[in-house]
Amino acid sequence: MKIHQSPSLVARRRFLSRLGLATCAGAITGAGALGLARTVCAKTETPAAGDSFPTKDYDWTKHQWAFGVDATKCIGCLRCVEACKSENHVPGNAHQFRTWVERYVYIEGEERARIDSQQDPVNIAASGSQKEYRFADRYKGEKVEKAFFVPKLCNQCENPACVQVCPVGATYKTKDGVVLIDEKRCIGCRYCVQACPYGARYFDEERGVPDKCTWCYHRITKGLQPACVEACPVGARVFGDIRDRGSPVSLFVRNNRVQVLKPESGNAPQVFYVGIDKEVN
Amino acid sequence: MESLIHFAPYIGWVYPNETVIEWTVLLAVYPYLTGLVAGAFTVSSLYQVFGFERLRPVAHLALLTSLCCMLFVPLPLLLHLGHPERAFNAMITPHLTSAMAMFGFFATFYVVLLMLEIWFAYRPYIIEQAQKRTDLLGKVYRLLTLGSYDVSESALRVDRKWVFWLAVIGIPGAHGLHGYVGFLFGSLKSREWWSSDLMPVIFLFSAIISGVSLLIVLYVVSCKVRKVPIEVDCVKGLAYTVWAFIMVALLLEALEFANIVYKGREGVDMIMEFVKGPLLIPYFVLQFGVGAVTPFLILSYLIWRGTTGKALVFGVTLSACLVLMSVFMMRWNVVIGGQEISKTGKGLLTYHLPFFGQEGALMALVLTLAPIAVLLGMIRLFPPWHDKAGHAAAAAS
Numbered sequence: 001m002k003i004h005q006s007p008s009l010v011a012r013r014r015f016l017s018r019l020g021l022a023t024c025a026g027a028i029t030g031a032g033a034l035g036l037a038r039t040v041c042a043k044t045e046t047p048a049a050g051d052s053f054p055t056k057d058y059d060w061t062k063h064q065w066a067f068g069v070d071a072t073k074c075i076g077c078l079r080c081v082e083a084c085k086s087e088n089h090v091p092g093n094a095h096q097f098r099t100w101v102e103r104y105v106y107i108e109g110e111e112r113a114r115i116d117s118q119q120d121p122v123n124i125a126a127s128g129s130q131k132e133y134r135f136a137d138r139y140k141g142e143k144v145e146k147a148f149f150v151p152k153l154c155n156q157c158e159n160p161a162c163v164q165v166c167p168v169g170a171t172y173k174t175k176d177g178v179v180l181i182d183e184k185r186c187i188g189c190r191y192c193v194q195a196c197p198y199g200a201r202y203f204d205e206e207r208g209v210p211d212k213c214t215w216c217y218h219r220i221t222k223g224l225q226p227a228c229v230e231a232c233p234v235g236a237r238v239f240g241d242i243r244d245r246g247s248p249v250s251l252f253v254r255n256n257r258v259q260v261l262k263p264e265s266g267n268a269p270q271v272f273y274v275g276i277d278k279e280v281n
Numbered sequence: 282m283e284s285l286i287h288f289a290p291y292i293g294w295v296y297p298n299e300t301v302i303e304w305t306v307l308l309a310v311y312p313y314l315t316g317l318v319a320g321a322f323t324v325s326s327l328y329q330v331f332g333f334e335r336l337r338p339v340a341h342l343a344l345l346t347s348l349c350c351m352l353f354v355p356l357p358l359l360l361h362l363g364h365p366e367r368a369f370n371a372m373i374t375p376h377l378t379s380a381m382a383m384f385g386f387f388a389t390f391y392v393v394l395l396m397l398e399i400w401f402a403y404r405p406y407i408i409e410q411a412q413k414r415t416d417l418l419g420k421v422y423r424l425l426t427l428g429s430y431d432v433s434e435s436a437l438r439v440d441r442k443w444v445f446w447l448a449v450i451g452i453p454g455a456h457g458l459h460g461y462v463g464f465l466f467g468s469l470k471s472r473e474w475w476s477s478d479l480m481p482v483i484f485l486f487s488a489i490i491s492g493v494s495l496l497i498v499l500y501v502v503s504c505k506v507r508k509v510p511i512e513v514d515c516v517k518g519l520a521y522t523v524w525a526f527i528m529v530a531l532l533l534e535a536l537e538f539a540n541i542v543y544k545g546r547e548g549v550d551m552i553m554e555f556v557k558g559p560l561l562i563p564y565f566v567l568q569f570g571v572g573a574v575t576p577f578l579i580l581s582y583l584i585w586r587g588t589t590g591k592a593l594v595f596g597v598t599l600s601a602c603l604v605l606m607s608v609f610m611m612r613w614n615v616v617i618g619g620q621e622i623s624k625t626g627k628g629l630l631t632y633h634l635p636f637f638g639q640e641g642a643l644m645a646l647v648l649t650l651a652p653i654a655v656l657l658g659m660i661r662l663f664p665p666w667h668d669k670a671g672h673a674a675a676a677a678s
Contacts, residue, residue: 095288095300115294115627152296161471167384168367169376187370188363190303191381197471199296199624203303205286208363265470281547281625 058221063176065215065270067226068238068252069151072275075234076101076149078118078133083231085131087216094119094130096202098213099153099228103135104279108143113279150280151237153228154179154200154213155261155269162192162201162212170209177242177270178217183209197265215239287635289621293551293628302620302632305640307357309612310648312462312484314354316608317652318391319485320492321347322455327522329448335518339500341402341665346496347455348395349652349659354388357648360639380465387458394454398447400425401440403663405432421662459488466615473548473626474619479537486530491608493522494601499656501598507666511594520597523604524580531573534611548626555622555629564614572607576600609649 084090084099097119104113116123118133126136139147160179163171170186173179186209193201193210201212216226220239224230229237240247245254249272252258258272262281273280289302325343327333336343359365372389375382400407408430411422460481467480477483497519504511541552556564576599582588583596621630635641 095286095297097297100297115625117297119297119300161469164378165380165469166376167379167381168370168374170370185367185370186364187367188365189358189361189381190363191379191465193298193303194620195469195471197624199298202298202301203286203363205363210363 055221060174060176060221062243063241064243065156065177065220066240066242066249066253067153067156067215067271068249068256068258068274069271070236070238070252070256070274071148071150071280073234073236074101074149074151074232075236076103076135077233078135079231079233080151080228080237081118081133082131083227084213087219087227088211088214090211091204091206092131094124096204096211098200098211099151101135102150102152102280104146104148104150104277105139105142105144106146107139108145113277114139115279146277148275148277150273150276151228152198152200153271154215155198155267155271156215158268158270159266161195161197161265161267165191165195167191174217178215178220179212180214180217181210181212183207186210197262197267198269287633289630289632291623291628291630293623294625295623295628295630296625299620299623299625299630302617302630304616304620305361305632306613306617306634306642306645307361307640307648309609309616310645311354311357312459312616313491313609313612313649314350314357314652315459315462316484316488316491316612317350317495318347318354318492319455319459319488320490320494321350321496322395322451322492323489324493324496324519324522326448326452329444330452333518335512335514338512338515338667339496339519339665341663341667342499342503342660343492343496344395344399344402345659345663345665346499346652346656347492348392348399349656351388351392351395352655353648353652356651357645358384360644360648380461380468383461387454387461391451391454391458394447394451398444398451399663400427401443401447404429404440405437406663408432418662456485456488460485466619471624472619472622473541473546473552474622475615477537477540479533479540480615483530483533483537486526486533487608487611489526490523490530490604493519493526494604494608497523497597497601498605499653501594503660503666509666513589513593516594516597517589520580520583520593520600523597523600524577524584527573527577527580527604531569531577534569534573548622551622551626551629555618559621559629559631560614560618563610564618568607568610568614572603572610576603576607 078101081097081099081101084097085092088098090096090098100117100119102115102117104115106113116135116138118124118127118135122138123134123136124130127134156177156179158177160171160173163173163179166172167189168185168187170182171179171192172182188203188208188210190203190210193203196212201210203209204211216224216228219226226237226239229239238248238252240249242250242253244250252274253272256274258274259276260269260272262269286301288300291300321343324336325340325347328336328340328343355368359368362368369385371382372385375385404426407422407425411419411426412430413419414422463481463484466475467477470476497516500515500519501511541549579596579600583593588596617632621632623630636643638644
């Protein structure tokens with residue numbers, strides 16, 4: 001049976017089928033452009049090959065940086081925190097840090113450790129400034145059973161949650177094992193700040209992007225030590241190339257029984273600790 | 282100069298960088314709006330796809346409500362971004378391992394789908410207006426016809442087919458969009474309060490009840506304003522929908538909480554302290570007691586007694602208002618509550634909500650109400666009413 005169709009209906013069907021074709025073509029072109037853009041933006045090239053990298057003779061495929069913390073040596077002087085703030089232009093307040101030091105104090109008769117850091121209001125009151133740090137002698141008169149300090153910083157994880165969640169790929173892992181932030185690409189959504197289990201990231205309101213410890217990438221790629229390592233008077237912070245068997249960090253990892261923070265997160269941190277207690281996370 | 286950031290007071294031990302709460306009230310408004318989108322779309326689909334005839338009076342209103350809410354979904358995010366001018370980076374060069382990277386694509390797909398469905402649903406009306414009107418609005422309608430003036434029975438049949446299939450695709454579209462928002466939170470392993478497999482489903486069911494409730498309120502208020510009788514059957518249909526879904530929503534929330542408590546992983550002590558302390562009123566009292574259990578009991582009573590007429594309309598509208606409040610509290614308790622529990626599992630923070638400012642209470646309120654304001658304009662352009670007064674008004678205009 002022949003079905004009569006009005007011309008405008010035929011025209012409309014033709015219009016819709018063309019619309020469908022145009023959409024498909026658009027989608028294919030879009031996908032192609034997307035793939036190209038991703039290739040262009042993928043940060044897989046050796047930066048030494050690019051002019052934008054600050055150290056031209058540095059090859060990131062030849063290093064694998066790692067960090068060691070010997071909590072038994074740390075004296076809580078906080079020189080590392082101040083050195084970091086000044087080296088990396090971290091905002092001069094008592095709430096945002098690339099690195100910090102935690103103090104664990106076990107008082108006789110108490111089940112759990114009392115924990116504080118340099119940002120604690122009591123400690124800030126003791127230093128008298130939000131830009132200078134010291135631990136207040138707040139447990140005077142208490143019977144302390146055990147006490148120690150734990151320096152903290154970005155763990156530059158092998159499987160970084162912050163990199164995984166970044167919607168634009170602004171946070172990325174370098175070939176030499178450091179997690180960096182491309183400030184010109186970041187949209188400032190702070191998903192990375194939420195995703196980091198270690199609280200290592202803060203958001204810089206003035207620049208509109210997050211910030212975190214980079215193990216002083218601008219220094220280590222020039223053969224220098226991170227500022228905190230250089231400032232530490234007791235050698236509690238150890239840094240080096242894990243591929244070099246003679247480097248301080250290789251010796252540190254080989255000669256000690258080291259552990260990492262929150263291993264259950266699956267992030268595989270690359271900061272190795274010695275001398276921390278069960279309450280440290 | 283006023284400080285750029287507000288530092289959160291805390292008790293116990295929290296990481297230093299946590300003393301700035303990064304996701305503010307706007308991040309609670311965002312899932313609230315997407316929830317309303319999904320919920321309103323559910324109502325339209327119940328009519329278009331599943332043939333719930335009694336929901337006919339609100340079917341078109343549901344579509345318009347869904348679109349109006351959807352138009353404002355990206356705004357709280359844009360206002361929150363450190364660099365909103367780079368927002369499209371997420372679509373131009375998405376980082377595909379990120380749960381957030383797909384938002385732009387999902388949202389765009391859904392907006393296009395909604396606009397197409399609305400166009401097909403309103404095509405006869407658009408053509409009628411385009412042919413009748415000679416003013417500026419007539420030009421708008423002529424533009425909206427896209428050159429198609431065919432209103433023959435066979436053409437309308439094609440329209441209905443399109444509406445049906447778009448509604449079918451829209452069901453996973455709208456619900457996927459909102460389940461996805463739940464996944465944004467549920468997939469983060471850094472926070473015990475968020476990290477849950479149930480989170481997407483919880484978000485979804487609370488979304489449905491919030492959207493249906495919004496439609497109840499909009500429908501009843503619109504009838505009052507237009508001075509037309511409220512179709513009790515429609516209100517009853519919407520009430521059944523809320524009643525059925527609220528049961529599941531409550532059950533899922535309870536399961537989620539029971540899971541956290543029963544598993545008792547590290548940090549559970551702090552969570553318990555949190556829910557018994559600062560979260561007691563927003564969580565147990567407002568979200569559960571007043572906002573979910575009370576409307577559930579009211580609706581159960583109305584259904585059980587077979588209440589009808591004004592009493593039914595009043596009871597259902599009251600329940601709907603409570604559900605709308607409850608779902609907002611749920612978003613608040615997830616987004617803000619999650620950040621008030623420290624990642625250390627040993628401390629609690631307190632979020633301070635400023636009234637003014639880019640991320641203040643006033644802005645949140647404006648963003649929540651803005652879709653309603655746009656809806657007021659939209660219903661003038663596309664009257665969604667199916668009653669006689671609606672037709673008369675449409676014919677007169």
